[in-house]
Amino acid sequence: MTSYAGRGVHGQVVELLGSRIVAGETGEGATLDLRELAAELDISLTVIRESLKVLAGKGLVAARQKRGTYVRPHTEWNFLDADVIRWRIAGGKGDALLRDLGELRAIVEPAAVRCAAQRRTDEDLRALEEALAAMSAAGDDASAAAAADTAFHRALLAASGNGMLARLDRLLEPGLRARDRLVHARREADDPVPSHRAVLDAVRARDEDRAAAAMLDLLAKSDADLDLARPHPDGAAPLLR
Numbered sequence: 001m002t003s004y005a006g007r008g009v010h011g012q013v014v015e016l017l018g019s020r021i022v023a024g025e026t027g028e029g030a031t032l033d034l035r036e037l038a039a040e041l042d043i044s045l046t047v048i049r050e051s052l053k054v055l056a057g058k059g060l061v062a063a064r065q066k067r068g069t070y071v072r073p074h075t076e077w078n079f080l081d082a083d084v085i086r087w088r089i090a091g092g093k094g095d096a097l098l099r100d101l102g103e104l105r106a107i108v109e110p111a112a113v114r115c116a117a118q119r120r121t122d123e124d125l126r127a128l129e130e131a132l133a134a135m136s137a138a139g140d141d142a143s144a145a146a147a148a149d150t151a152f153h154r155a156l157l158a159a160s161g162n163g164m165l166a167r168l169d170r171l172l173e174p175g176l177r178a179r180d181r182l183v184h185a186r187r188e189a190d191d192p193v194p195s196h197r198a199v200l201d202a203v204r205a206r207d208e209d210r211a212a213a214a215m216l217d218l219l220a221k222s223d224a225d226l227d228l229a230r231p232h233p234d235g236a237a238p239l240l241r
Contacts, residue, residue: 009043013051016041018083021060021071023091032061032069058084082174089178098226101175106219108168109153112160113211116203119161127155128200136193145192146180152196159203183225195221 017037020026032052038045052069055061059078063069078084079097088097116124134148153176154169195218202211 010047010051013041013043013047014054014083017051018055018058018060019087019090021055022077022084022087022093026071028071028073030071031067032071034069060084080171080174082177085174085178089182094178097175098179101172101179102219102223102226105172105176105222106216108165108172109156109219110212110215112157112162112165112168113199113203113215114208115162115165116156116159117206117208117211120159120203120206124155124159125200125204128152128159128203131155132193132196132200135196142181146177149180149192149196150176156199156203179222179226183222190221190225192221192225 017026026032034045034048034052038048041048052061052063056063057078058081059072059076061069062072079088079100085094085097088094131148131152135145135152138145138148150173154173157169157172158166160166195214198214199211199218202214
């Protein structure tokens, strides 16, 4: 079986089967022959069954009496699961995911920063400052930059003072991390700190209109950065939105 660095056998099987399904190599509706898979991968049926339980939790497979274990329609997959997001991007299906993420952020985040400008606390400001400092200190470390970027947006949702908005970090974070890793890995990417600083300064000043406008500017820059970071066929220049 293919070796995946840093993973045990169980993790390798989840990775292999999950990526096959998301890439379409194992099609929707296909019934999985557990014994055949165990023989192909040279592992026990127990490992196969445990791995499929993980994939069931991600919405990729289900089991029914008389039918066995089968691949569920993609409309039933958990598109917010971090592994599913990663497999979609690795399988060349990340564009739709990132488009959906951008649209969701454009709906949620300008409204959230308006609430944050009204309700932010000193503790919220400290969390935002810490995330911004980490972003500045990350330099060329794409992983650290992505983590800091995600932390900033999580802190903004928390600063809204709305418990439901704050919990939207669970919806946004897996996709945002994938997006940020892609963007921050581009060495010539613009400095993300000024656009985030503009949002923080407006929230600090309790200026709702300026905060919402700064967030819209940040999201427009985010779209442009993402377009530049995406691979384009034949080396063609990306088209900015």
